[in-house]
Amino acid sequence: MTEPVLDVKDMRVWYAGPAGPVRAVDGVSFTLRPGEVLGLVGESGCGKSTLGRGLIGLTPRGSAVDGDVRFDGRDLLSMPKRERDRLRGSGMGLIFQEPMTRLDPLMRISAHFDEALKTHEKDLSKDERESRALEALRALGIPPTRFRNYPHEFSGGMRQRIMIALALALRPKFIIADEPTTALDVLVEAQILRILVEIRERFSPAILLITHNLGIVAEACDRVAVMYAGRIVEQGPVRDVFAAPSHPYTKALLSSTISLTTQELHSIAGAPPDLVAPPPGCRFHPRCPSAMQICPRVAPPKFGPHAAECWLLDPSLSDSDAAPLEKQEVSVADEA
Numbered sequence: 001m002t003e004p005v006l007d008v009k010d011m012r013v014w015y016a017g018p019a020g021p022v023r024a025v026d027g028v029s030f031t032l033r034p035g036e037v038l039g040l041v042g043e044s045g046c047g048k049s050t051l052g053r054g055l056i057g058l059t060p061r062g063s064a065v066d067g068d069v070r071f072d073g074r075d076l077l078s079m080p081k082r083e084r085d086r087l088r089g090s091g092m093g094l095i096f097q098e099p100m101t102r103l104d105p106l107m108r109i110s111a112h113f114d115e116a117l118k119t120h121e122k123d124l125s126k127d128e129r130e131s132r133a134l135e136a137l138r139a140l141g142i143p144p145t146r147f148r149n150y151p152h153e154f155s156g157g158m159r160q161r162i163m164i165a166l167a168l169a170l171r172p173k174f175i176i177a178d179e180p181t182t183a184l185d186v187l188v189e190a191q192i193l194r195i196l197v198e199i200r201e202r203f204s205p206a207i208l209l210i211t212h213n214l215g216i217v218a219e220a221c222d223r224v225a226v227m228y229a230g231r232i233v234e235q236g237p238v239r240d241v242f243a244a245p246s247h248p249y250t251k252a253l254l255s256s257t258i259s260l261t262t263q264e265l266h267s268i269a270g271a272p273p274d275l276v277a278p279p280p281g282c283r284f285h286p287r288c289p290s291a292m293q294i295c296p297r298v299a300p301p302k303f304g305p306h307a308a309e310c311w312l313l314d315p316s317l318s319d320s321d322a323a324p325l326e327k328q329e330v331s332v333a334d335e336a
């Protein structure tokens with residue numbers, strides 16, 4: 001088996017907050033192999049973007065990142081900042097939620113590409129830089145005739161595609177695409193799928209795709225990781241996880257989409273927990289329809305082929321631990 005491009009073990013990202021640290025990513029492990037697309041899903045606020053930003057060292061001041069994160073075998077978290085910044089340009093790319101954050105309104109699109117390629121690929125000639133740029137733009141459906149236009153001459157969706165092309169022109173081994181679906185409604189599902197297919201065929205980077213759209217995950221991802229309250233509670237091949245989800249949260253997430261027209265994940269009963277003081281034991285227990293006596297007491301380890309963090313998968317639970325948790329007990333446990 002090929003070595004992973006990205007190997008993440010027990011990663012944590014905490015933000016400083018007035019009521020104590022916000023544990024936005026709290027012990028997450030996964031790998032990503034060359035050319036593989038991993039979908040990261042979960043409700044708003046569960047820590048998906050924080051995880052993405054933590055991986056490439058873009059978390060804000062006052063935050064702490066911990067764990068073992070290896071990119072191409074190299075330890076990312078302990079490497080000097082300058083080295084990591086260099087890697088971020090060439091080896092890893094990030095496609096932001098907000099498309100205008102990195103396009104300078106005063107610079108032509110051609111200049112954006114030229115500058116990025118000059119910085120990170122010093123050996124390329126001017127012609128080579130231009131052909132790299134045009135290749136990437138063409139892959140994203142931007143005609144070469146628009147190469148010397150300014151950002152404001154494009155629609156929001158086109159600017160977003162230009163951002164993706166900018167990242168791709170550097171031929172990164174690893175890309176984080178954070179919510180390309182919801183950032184702008186102009187990018188419809190079919191378009192995203194076409195772009196993803198194009199990217200995979202032409203450049204085959206490993207992609208971490210952060211999205212609310214389970215349809216896109218089903219179509220475009222090899223594996224899926226389901227995040228809840230700062231942890232990945234289940235992960236595995238998309239087909240397996242979607243056909244036979246192990247974790248009650250994954251089940252809720254999947255069934256919540258059936259009636260959806262907005263593609264937002266809002267129909268799971270209850271609200272996501274406060275990440276300053278998450279519920280004890282299994283963090284999903286206050287919302288879980290299958291919660292048992294053990295759930296608020298002890299955090300579940302990973303079980304089964306999907307590494308699902310759920311006691312239901314433990315065949316050796318005692319009868320008392322496996323007894324259902326009454327609603328009242330849930331709220332008492334919450335207040336504890």
Ligand SMILES: Nc1ncnc2c1ncn2[C@@H]1O[C@H](COP(=O)(O)OP(=O)(O)OP(=O)(O)O)[C@@H](O)[C@H]1O
Binds near residue numbers: 016022044046051060
């Ligand atoms: N700079 C920050 N300082 C303090 N807390 C933050 C900061 N950024 C995010 N958080 C908190 O961290 C948690 C995770 O946020 P994050 O943006 O990673 O979620 P997300 O899963 O990407 O959500 P969405 O789907 O809405 O994009 C949230 O509780 C959020 O309020």
Ligand code: SF4
Binds near residue numbers: 247
């Ligand atoms: S560990 Fe318990 S509360 Fe958590 S998901 Fe499984 S059954 Fe539900």
Ligand SMILES: [Mg+2]
Binds near residue numbers: 179
């Ligand atoms: Mg986000």
